[in-house]
Amino acid sequence: MMKKILTYILFSSVLLLGGCKDFLDLPPKNQRAVTTLNDVKSALAGYLDAFVRTNTKPIIGPSPIITEAQNMMFEAYSDNFDFAGNMSQYINAKNIHAQEKFYANKLLFNDTETTDYIWNNYYAAIGFLNALIDQCDNLKDADPSELKRVKGEMLVHRAFYIFKLQQYFVPMDKEELGIPLYLHTGQEEIDIVMDRKKSSEIYRVVTGDLKAALEYYQSEGPNDGFNRFFNARFIQNLLAQVYWFKAESSAKESTDYEQAKVYAEAATKDVDALIPNTLVAFQNVQRNLNPDYPAVYQQSVSFGMLMPIYGSNLDYIGYSPNSLKVPADFFSLFDDTDIRKAAYFTGSVMSSTWPDGMVNGQKHIRIHLFTPEEAYLILTESQYRLGQQDQALATLNKFKGFRGAKAKAGLNGTELLQEIVNERRKEFFCDTDKRWLDLKRYNIGNIERKLRFFNKEYTVKVEAGDYHYALPIPLTELQENPAMVPNMGWNPIVF
Template identity: 65%
Template sequence: MKKIFIVYIIFGGLLFNSCTKFLDLPPKNQRAVETLADLKSVLAGYLDAFTRSSTQPIVGIMPVVTEAHQMMLEAHSDNIDFEANMGTYLSPGNFNAQERFYADKFLMNDRATTDAIWTKYYEVIGFLNALIDQSEELKGADPAELKRVQGEMLVHRAYYIFKLQQYFAPMDNEELGIPLYLHTGKEVVGINMKRKKSSEVYGVLIGDLKKALALYEEVGPNVGYSIFFNQRYIQNFLAQIYWFKAESSSKESTDYTEAERYAFSAVDGVDTYIPKTMTEFLNVHTNLNTEYPAVYVQSVAFGSMSPMYGANFGDPSSLKVPLDFFASFDASDFRKQIYFTGDRLAASWPDNATTKKMRMHIFAPEEAYLILAESYYRNGKVDEALATLNKFKGFRGATAVGGLSGQTLLDEIVKERRKEFFCDTDKRWLDLKRYKIGDIDRNLRFFNKDYNVKVTPGDYHYALPIPVAELQENPDIIPNEGWTTIVF
């Protein structure tokens, strides 16, 4: 990200020069916005995609976790027994993907997707840097509305920063956080972008979100405009950050206390909205419950997830899952009936249809609930942890557990996360990374050649490779070691 600059065109989008030029804006004396109305109009070109899934934002990608993105991180995790399903994936009846697609995904060789995450997420950070900087210079703007817009931008920027940190920074190397620059470089021509310490990245995230939360408490939302600028969402987000940070090289003794505090606030009053039957669960998943307190995003690409999860009409179907995972469900747990047909992945999951679109909820209350249960446990409140876990199980019709403590209780919380977030974007991969669990050992054959992929807890696979173009453009950046690209 050396000599980074972006030229913004008012109301018309923007022009990007290369994947390494996203964190700095614009040439001196060139402004993207002159008034608060200008700022809101430019930002709306990005926000609109969160309210209308058919809209391509003026910057970034939509959905914010793309189909390729989810399929890649699914392929990096252990939800599906890929080795046992190779005959299905490479069957002549599967006309949705070629052998190269599966080779790249299952051998963790999908550089196009990791590159896209890096470049597109930094693209949005640069865009928001520009608008945040220029919002500080607006004269005569309505103070309350300006604070609402600034709060909205701070939470969105934090989302992309956090995801890049989760994906590309190792858990145990404090020096290898992501590169980060939060301004538009109006005083300098170029910037040498080194990797920040992870603690610095988390400091930025927490500082920005606490500022956004204070702004919300001061002025409240603009109901017709605000999307991420929501008290419950910000509290949920802070809980996620403290929870993830607490097992990293940047951990502090207060992390779980803070995760507990924000998760408790995020779930306050949500029980009414959390689905408690199969029908309610499916309605939430397909966004038919408009009162459900989370941000819903979906793609519009018909069949775009079919190559990974399977569906009818010639796509992979009846996929095998690990037997221990299937056996972890109670007979009364309605998620078991939704996820599986027999002991195989149901053709209707994960989208409750055979269309296989990308569907996701950001800041879902279920995530805050399970963070709260774990935070109670980590803070020595075993009774509260067990009660919260059992309350959550009750939402899903699952059987309560009793007498658990220590590692057994933590293991049960982790199992509940796996069941709740089955095929949910990046969650299982991030759990494998954060908890340092699971061995992946795959012996696969592609293009008449045998390949072995072995992933051990905490190894290099849990910090995605920095794009080659970034390493070439930016001599100050340190790569994530261990990755090699397979040439077929």
């Protein structure tokens, strides 16, 4: 039986329990009474603080919201690097940043530690937010405007975590294999079964929560000193992402691209002057030096955590990995005038100053959520999918102009769609999970690797749309949750 949610919340780190049910059915530990709106805000502030200060970890959930290990795993599971050509740099006595097992797990699609972390921490955050959202509904004497601002903030965060779990762990073509989800109301429920929901049901929850938050924002506006995700542009940006991704899934509806277009247009309104169009401005955004740039920024606490995949900041004194190669077909996509080419590469190899332009690049993970660039490219594709090809090409060329890339002419049909996909690949190089999600969504992820680890040859072949594009459900979840259906195909490698 699901325990009744009392007026308590977690104020310490959640233990990694047996399954998502343990997070969604949130029992009180190290308790503090939550009886007023200020209590809810105080609890939420301990989570939101990590979105304000880079040296702070939240009281619950991942830190940062997309971790270094997560970023590197999705890059390793993608096609932007020539990993076979870089092996001598990765497995190298001068590489002090990672051991051979790290690369074996990442490059052979065997990183269960990271997938387990995502599952556990994202569900823990959802459970935490569920409990506080429930409590908001019981605060009858609270200021109604501030209550909407606080609840709206939490609805957007919860929607983000649910959406990401759906993107990561659910096959694109299996309607019945959505993620498990229970949004309790604080009332006692009996015999709750944590089975996999239909994907369409999950998307209804996500879009419903975001639209409710948007209504709260439009009626009340933000508390600028408190809110982080509760922002009309950010909410509409996330709605555009959700409808865009959903439109190619088993849950697709005929109106998805129209909805994606509406919200992408709203998210890009009056942003052109804020999008960087020079190399220095582009790099300054990466360092969070432009306070007007309309996105939520997070930076990892630990210096240099991305070096194992993206290159050592100590390459100038001979440490590996350095001068990392990318596939020739990817490099050839960049015009010489493209500011991204100068930001990413030295010659044809990865620049040691990526991503920030600083000598001996710092290699923090730098996350920008809800960027106008992402909304622009969603708008472009939505126009294309709605048969507005001339508008799509015009929007695409406008976007290319921000980056100094050459405009295209005469593109239509599949050529235009391919150019949109290529533009996304250039724009989101090394950006969290985006290329892996594109390989999944566009059904284009064919990868074959023959690599040697621990004096043994390994071959991994990933075909477009196969099981590699729905991450493995953690073993603890399968053991503790009899209703859970696994993602088939995964067989962990023991080195």
